[in-house]
Amino acid sequence: MDRPPARPNGDRIWSLDGDTMGTTWSVRLVAPSGLEQAAVEAAIQADLDAVIAVFSPWAHDSEIARFNAAPPGMWALSPALWSVLDASMNLADDTDGAVDPTLGALVDLWGFGPPGPRPDTDPLPSEAEIATALAVSGWQGLRLHRDARAAMQPGGLKLDFSGIAKGHAVDRVSDTLTALGCNSHLVEIGGEMRGTGVKPDAQPWWIGLEPPPGAMIPRSVAGLVDIAVATSGDWRRAFQFDGILYPHTLDGRTGRPVANGVASVTVFHASAMLADAWATALTVSGPEQGLALARAHGIAAQILTRTSEGVTEVLSPAFAAMLDDEA
Missing domain, CATH: 3.10.520.10 (ApbE-like domains)
Structure with missing residues (x-):
């Protein structure tokens, strides 16, 4: 950092928190004068609700739930889903598939998805079950139409963003707080955090x-x-x-x-x-x-x-x- 960050335009620190995406969220912010706490809370909740509406496989009417259940074909994506999917696919390419947004079938199979944990009497999937889930997974099998911002559902493929959605939500809330004039804040969702600016004591x-x-x-x-x-x-x-x-x-x-x-x-x-x-x-x-x-x-x-x-x-x-x- 070439020079110290500017002190915030206020000296009141608000602490807000709640539940989202099966975990908790918290925000600490330096509130500028004239800002209403209710407006901040409403803006944060709107962002979190919007993320769930797109990325939550547990919400049956979410965008990825609809894509995952869709028949084969090319499907137009919302700007939010396209942005995160495009970034995920670029990372999949950079990491030889260590990041892969198409593993929803495997996530479900191993008991980490919406169907819930596997039964105690059968805690591990069989080789045949793993092979079946792998057959409908894999980032290299997901075709994107970049001009149309659309993705091809080959049939049975399930998107899953559990390794990226919370971070996306943190960025979204942080950007909203900045737009509201809160230039100094700390956003945390499920342990993922982003800090912007400094506190009133310049710490x-x-x-x-x-x-x-x-x-x-x-x-x-x-x-x-x-x-x-x-x-x-x-x-x-x-x-x-x-x-x-x-x-x-x-x-x-x-x-x-x-x-x-x-x-x-x-x-x-x-x-x-x-x-x-x-x-x-x-x-x-x-x-x-x-x-x-x-x-x-x-x-x-x-x-x-x-x-x-x-x-x-x-x-x-x-x-x-x-x-x-x-x-």
Whole structure:
């Protein structure tokens, strides 16, 4: 940062919170004079409702639910869905499919989607079930018509944005707050965060980075000023069977939950959506390939890996440079 950020145009800090997308949200903002809290709350809720209306597979009338149930054919997409799908497909190309927005059938199969968890008597899908879900999944099989902003439904393909939707919602709410004149704020949805501007005392928005449970790694603290952070962890939305942990992050190339030893990946990025997506991509890619991807694309990432000696930490060059700047 070339020069310190400007102090906010106010000294009142409001704290707002609620529920959305099966998780919680919170906002802290420096309120400029004349701004009504009710107007801010209404604007935030409108954004969250709009995200659910497009991206939630649990909402039967959402746009992706309609696309997922649609017969084969080319379907025009809303600007919001097109923007996120286009970004996801570009990342799929950049990461060799480590980000894949077409894994809804696999998400459902493994018990992480709207149908709910698998029964205790049959917790793991069979090889045949995985093969069937893989046959209707895969980003390379999704054709986009860029001029028309449309996508081809080949039949049975299910979009799923669980690895990017919360980050998209964070960005959307943050942009709305800025448009309302709240130039200093911290938005958090389900652990994904974006901080803009500074507090009245010129301090950044300080947040704690959650380490994996049981890891002998100190809890880190970061100051967010015009940057977002997202963490993908193997203990979030997971189940155990026969002593094996099955996290919700799926590898579309195998049709199975990731099992590469990665405990968590934390990514800093200007966009919360891209921080969210890259955290997923590096988790799926694994410790070595993930670090190589982060290095190649200039991604600031911390990768924590479970080994026989405990949890180990590696930092991408961009992440290490951020630490040097703060020193």
